[in-house]
Amino acid sequence: MKKIxxxxxxxxxxxxxxxxxxxxxxxxxxPYYEAGAQTNDYIKERCKLDLYYPxxxxxxxxxxxxxxxxxxxxxxxxxxxxxxxxxxxxGVAYRLSPKAKGSEIIEDAAAAAAWVFKHIxxxxxNDRLIFVSGHSAGGYLxxxxxxxxxxxxxxxxxxxxxxxxxxxxxxAITHFTIRKERGIADTQxxxxxxxxxxxxxxxxxxxxxxxxxxxxxxxxxxEENAYLARMMKLVGHKQTRLVELGWYGHNMTYxxxxxxxxxxxxxxxxxLQE
Numbered sequence: 001m002k003k004i005x006x007x008x009x010x011x012x013x014x015x016x017x018x019x020x021x022x023x024x025x026x027x028x029x030x031p032y033y034e035a036g037a038q039t040n041d042y043i044k045e046r047c048k049l050d051l052y053y054p055x056x057x058x059x060x061x062x063x064x065x066x067x068x069x070x071x072x073x074x075x076x077x078x079x080x081x082x083x084x085x086x087x088x089x090x091g092v093a094y095r096l097s098p099k100a101k102g103s104e105i106i107e108d109a110a111a112a113a114a115w116v117f118k119h120i121x122x123x124x125x126n127d128r129l130i131f132v133s134g135h136s137a138g139g140y141l142x143x144x145x146x147x148x149x150x151x152x153x154x155x156x157x158x159x160x161x162x163x164x165x166x167x168x169x170x171x172a173i174t175h176f177t178i179r180k181e182r183g184i185a186d187t188q189x190x191x192x193x194x195x196x197x198x199x200x201x202x203x204x205x206x207x208x209x210x211x212x213x214x215x216x217x218x219x220x221x222x223e224e225n226a227y228l229a230r231m232m233k234l235v236g237h238k239q240t241r242l243v244e245l246g247w248y249g250h251n252m253t254y255x256x257x258x259x260x261x262x263x264x265x266x267x268x269x270x271x272l273q274e
Contacts, residue, residue, distance in 0.1 A: 032115035053088035066134030071177040081257035102178035109141035114155035139170025147199035172224035202236035216249035
């Protein structure tokens with residue numbers, strides 16, 4: 001018995017010593033509009049992304065992370081909670097209102113996603129494993145270019161290639177900043193081509209909608225997402241889920257990050273087994 005225990009200990013120790021530790025690197029301020037695209041000084045200033053990725057593994061998943069800020073503020077970020085999890089993170093900056101129109105901001109987000117689809121393999125990633133997430137305005141932007149396929153079609157990319165859409169408290173109706181451009185109050189809801197709800201479709205990628213508590217969220221954010229989930233089901237989409245984080249308000253990223261990580265890991269396994 002002693003010999004068996006000693007042998008087992010040696011094997012365990014050897015495995016610990018020689019186990020590969022994932023290493024990561026960053027590339028910052030990468031312009032995502034391709035050379036030759038029509039640009040201006042503001043695009044050159046704002047339209048950049050940061051890439052955090054594993055350097056000693058291949059075929060990894062990537063999360064496109066779009067920051068919040070009401071389309072009027074915020075900076076690109078690589079959330080600490082998502083780092084060292086075995087996947088890449090792309091932090092996206094985009095133009096802001098009022099210097100840019102809401103329609104232009106959505107175009108920026110789509111251009112950044114297109115860059116990821118076209119270039120992530122160069123860093124070892126898998127373009128079948130691209131997840132779209134972000135908080136608030138960032139969630140809205142991801143919902144828009146995922147559900148309205150025209151945004152990515154412009155770059156020759158099928159939005160259905162997105163592995164999963166996982167927005168945090170994204171606006172499902174027309175964004176309040178776009179309504180403000182038209183002189184419409186933020187308490188006056190509308191649904192038009194700038195609303196994710198307008199683009200519900202049965203063949204969309206899987207969606208996991210995450211919001212704070214309905215009583216603590218910004219305006220009707222939970223109810224908007226609940227309506228989106230219902231309408232996706234009614235048009236025949238079978239992979240939309242809604243998570244309401246009880247007690248948490250609009251700034252619910254802390255409890256939502258572990259859900260995002262778990263979902264990316266599960267979905268990655270499913271795709272690689274297909």
